[in-house]
Amino acid sequence: MKFNELNAMKDEELKAKESDFRKEIFNLAIQKSLGSLENPKRIQAAKRSIARIKTILNNRKREI
Secondary structure, three states, rough: OOHHHOOOOOHHHHHHHHHHHHHHHHHHHHHHHHHOOOHHHHHHHHHHHHHHHHHHHHHHHHHH
């Protein structure tokens, strides 16, 4: 997801989205081990989205 899209979300939504991305990474890793993963770049994109979410949450925590 884009940084601007994530930045517009509330903290609770971000935490839920992070959880969704973690589940997605888990499922993609299983697909990769079975050899049925069609788009391996999707794992990298999910990891980057998690990093963006953590960055946004840390920045908000520092502002308070």
